Amino acid sequence: MMLFILFLFNLAVSNKAELILTGAMDGPLFGGNPKFVELFATTNVADLSSYTVAVGYNGASTGTAVYTFPADSVPQGTYIYVAATANNGEAGFSSYFSCTPDYLTSASLGNGDDAYLLRKNGVVIDTIGKIGVDGTGQTWEYLDGWIKRKNVSTASTPSVTFNQAEWTVSGKNALDGCTTNTLCNSIYDFKGCAPNVGSDPDITLISAVQGSGASTPLNGVVVTIQGIVVGDFQDGDSDIKRNLAGFFVQEEDADADNDPLTSEGVFVYDPTLLTDVSVGDEVIVVGTAGEAFGNTQISDVSSITVVSSGNPLPTAATITLPLAASNGNNPDLEPFEGMLVTVSNKLVITEMFQLDRFNEIKLASERFYQYTQQNVPNTQGYADYLDLVDRSTITYDDGLATQNNDIRLLDGFQNWPVTPIRMGDSVTSLTGVLYYSFSLYRLISTADGTVSFVSENPRPLAPALNGDLKIATLNVLNFFTTLDIGTAKTSNGNDPRGADSQTEFDRQLEKLVTTLLEMDADIFALIEIENDFLPGSPGNALEFLTDALNSATASGTYDWVDPGQQYVDSSDAISNGFIQKTSIMVDGVAILNDAVVESLDGNLLNQDSSGTLFDGPSTNRASLAATFTIIGSANCITIANNHFKSKGGTGTGADADQNDGAASFNNRRLLAAKALDQWLDTDPTGSACENIAIVGDLNSYAKEDPVRYLTDTTFNPNAKFREIFVNPEIQYSYVFDGMIGTLDYVFVNAALAPLVVDAKKWHINEDEPDALDYNLDFGRLATYFDGSNAARNSDHSPVLIGIDFTP
Known part of the structure; x- marks a missing residue:
């Protein structure tokens, strides 16, 4: 009432x-x-x-x-x-x-x-x-x-x-032609809609609607609230950029209860545009208090009255990230739900994975590394670290309830992608309304031009390398010539994992060729390429890519390494491969699979939870080693190209996730590292080349067991390889869940180490939104893509080294 x-x-x-x-x-x-x-x-x-x-x-x-x-x-x-x-x-x-x-x-x-x-x-x-x-x-x-x-x-x-x-x-027929009281020549002295709220016992304070707990104490109760509109997100009004089927109302400062546990703002769900409101309107709303997916709101609204317009906005609540720990190390933004909020400290972009589909990004007080990039796995340490990251992170959203909108509708992205915005870029004094949806608190801009990002991580050019021989390793993110269309299968019976249309494939190929040519390496060690190496096979993506490189530059510049069998990995859809300039000669090739492991040390297979390391589902991909020699010289290098088992999935036994930061299948990756180490001791390519490098995607961060086994003598006294970067704990090549870390490596043995004169990571991929890649899923705008620009050719960034055989 x-x-x-x-x-x-x-x-x-x-x-x-x-x-x-x-x-x-x-x-x-x-x-x-x-x-x-x-x-x-x-x-x-x-x-x-x-x-x-x-x-x-x-x-x-x-x-x-x-x-x-x-x-x-x-x-x-x-x-x-x-x-x-x-x-x-x-x-x-x-x-x-x-x-x-x-x-x-x-x-x-x-x-x-x-x-x-x-x-x-x-x-x-x-x-x-x-x-x-x-x-x-x-x-x-x-x-x-x-x-x-x-x-x-x-x-x-x-x-x-x-x-x-x-x-x-008024007289007879005085109202003929009138549609509203205010626009009529004969105005009725209407006394509704203008209460004195401070004294009206029927006005419920918004803080009372919110309460001090996780949900409203007035659930299901019809209430009348009065306050100032601080966010207009009604559907059907003139602002198409902000549509949540409602608006945010905040108590005037004079009516705030000063209780730090109660919010002064609330979302009003108004799907029918009962009354069009604007930011700064003082409104009276009658509706039912309740919860919608964890967000307190006023629903079933029967009346929205605009009392006045153009009012100054209530004071925005101020928060600083990281939030203080509370409720057993769980951060709680509930006391600010529905309010206008300003984050007082500078924030940096930490993730843009959902930018293309939901127009949302993650922001945090700093860029956080994966826990095990800088710490050895530890259950309590990992839990505490994740709590800190959680308390330091907030989602910035566009305030549209629909998917696959133009990214440029997100305030601050109006000039993207012409002006790049990358992870690591910052924003200061971010202000918006706080909304809880899909299990996350989201800060939403209330007006265009109020958010501006500062470039602090500019897009780099391809690195110039010193040295006689330049090597690059890159995970190419499922480059398949077998398109993922309908019931298509690869030649070994797997589902294709790459482009699902010819258009997507052409885009992927163009950007990948651009990337490889800009790196201008003598040897490319590629990961996640279709597992088919039969010359002339339609599924031989490595051969197709090599031909595309030669078409884009001088014919005969590049060749691909034939491993001597159609499938490097016995059963997987993807594998590893090499492309080299024709000035480089291939002196030998070898494959590390379970049969080889059995001949080296069958006990390694027995230590695995499924008795297999490289063959079969959910295993490491078979390693491919090749020895390369610069034609006209005796200068050689053996490179072992690897792709260890990912952290995804559910392992059992020693491969179960221990909740210590290493995730699932850590043991399987460690056993692969041990097998790889033993295998390389045997000179598998038969070349007698003493210069050896381990490259590829090891799916292990810098302080995890597989990396430490190969490079850390405090973990493995017999470790023979060295990380090529100083301070590897601050390196990164990949972003996952808003945290950075290294999955892609180049390790060198003692003979090769003094010959390495340069090493760089080209941060062209993991710091960019995936909206720039070849994919067209979910109605992504095709115009975001620029195949002449290497940015986001994959989700991993390449690692490059320069070798000088006559330092």
């Missing part, structure tokens, strides 16, 4: 009634709507149920009861509106006055020539018009018009004798 209070001086008058008639309308809308009678409480009314409104139709001397009030109480100074529901009368009232009537009746109300009677306990105490007189042609007739009592106050008294001098009458 919405009751509107007019506070006047309380002049003591004895023997006056509690309730009087003060006005009526026979409206201009369909069916004579809005059709209502208006009453006023001259004093506090403890129980309205003793009062009945009646109509004297067509001059009847006794009125017909049309509405008896329920047992409600109202305070002195309250105006009450009883409206007819016939011919969609409630909607007519709401649209005409932008306000909802207090009570509704299905009975017929007066037509402008009918008198109204007010009865108390069955006795007539007040009238509008003359009882027993048909109003047609009378001076008090208000057909298609209105009648209004003059000088209403708490001292006003009722009368069974109608005195027209106490009333103002």
Whole structure:
């Protein structure tokens, strides 16, 4: 119920009634709507149920009861509106006055020539018009018009004798052509929608709706709130960039309860655009308090009234990331839900994986490394670290409930991709409304141009390398010539994993060729390429890529390494491969699979939870080694190209996720490292080349067991290889879940180490949004793509080294 209070001086008058008639309308809308009678409480009314409104139709001397009030109480100074529901009368009232009537009746109300009677306990105490007189042609007739009592106050008294001098009458047909009260030439002195909130017992503070817990304590209760619109996200209005089917209302500063546990803001769910609001409007909303997927909101809204516009906004709540730990190390933004919020400290972009589909990114107080990039696996340490990351991170969203929108609708991205925005770029004093959706708190910009990102991680050019021989390793993100269309299978019976249309394939190929040519390496060690190496096979993606490189540059510049068998990996869809310039000669090739492991140390297979390391599902991909020699010299290098088992999936036994940061299949990756180490001791290519490098995607961060086994003598006293980068714990080549770390490596043995004169990582992929890659899924705009730009050719960044054989 919405009751509107007019506070006047309380002049003591004895023997006056509690309730009087003060006005009526026979409206201009369909069916004579809005059709209502208006009453006023001259004093506090403890129980309205003793009062009945009646109509004297067509001059009847006794009125017909049309509405008896329920047992409600109202305070002195309250105006009450009883409206007819016939011919969609409630909607007519709401649209005409932008306000909802207090009570509704299905009975017929007066037509402008009918008198109204007010009865108390069955006795007539007040009238509008003359009882027993048909109003047609009378001076008090208000057909298609209105009648209004003059000088209403708490001292006003009722009368069974109608005195027209106490009333103002619009005249007949005064409202013809009017659609709203405010735009009509004959304005009714409407007293609704302008309460004195500070004294209105029917206004519920937003803080009371929110409560101090995780959900509203008023769930299911009809409430009336008043506050300032701080975020307009209504559907169907002029702002197409912000559509959440509602708006955010925040309590005025003077009405804030100063309780740090209660929010002063709330979301109003208004899917039908009941009343169009704007930021800065003071509004009164009547609806039902409740929860929607964890977000407190006002739903089933019956009335939205704009009291005034252009008001200053309430003070934004200020938060600083990381948030303080609370509730057992769980951060809680519930006290700010629905409010205008400013993050006081600088934030950096840490993830953009959902930018292309949901127009949302992750921001944090700093770029966080994966825990095991800088720490050895540890259960408690990992849990504490994730808590810190969680408390330091917030999602920035576009405020659209639909998917696959133009990324440039996200405020701050208006000039993207022409002006790159990359992970590591920053924003200061980020301000927006706080909204809880899909299990995340989201900060949403309320107006265009309020968010601006600062470039702190500019897109780098391809690195120039010193040295006689340049080597690059790159995970190419599932480069397949077998397209993933319908029921297509690769030649070894697997589902294709790459492009799912010719258009996507052409885009992927163009960007990949651009990338490789810009790196200009002498040897490329590629990972995640289709596992088919039969010359001339339609599925030989490595051969196809080599031909594309030669077409884009001088013919015969590049060749690919034939491993001597169609499938490097016995059963997987992807494998590893090499492309080299034709100035480089291949002196030998070898493959590390389970049969080789058995010949080296069968106990390694026994230590695996499934008894297999390289063959079969969920295993490491078979390693491919090749020895290369610069033609015309004796300068050689053996490179072992690897792709260890990923962290995804559910392992068992020693391969189960220990919740220590190393994730699943750590043991399988460690055993692969051990097998690789033993295998390389055997000179598998038969070349007798002493310079050996291990390259590829090891799916292990810098402090995890497989990496430490190969490079850390404190973990493995017999470790023979060295990381090529100083301070490897601060390196990275991959982003996952908003954290950076290294999965892609080049390790060198003692013979090769002094010959390495340069090493660089080209951060061209993992710091870029995947919206720039070849994929067209989910309706992505094709125009984001630029095949002449290497940015986001994969999700891993390449690692490059320069070798000088005559330093």
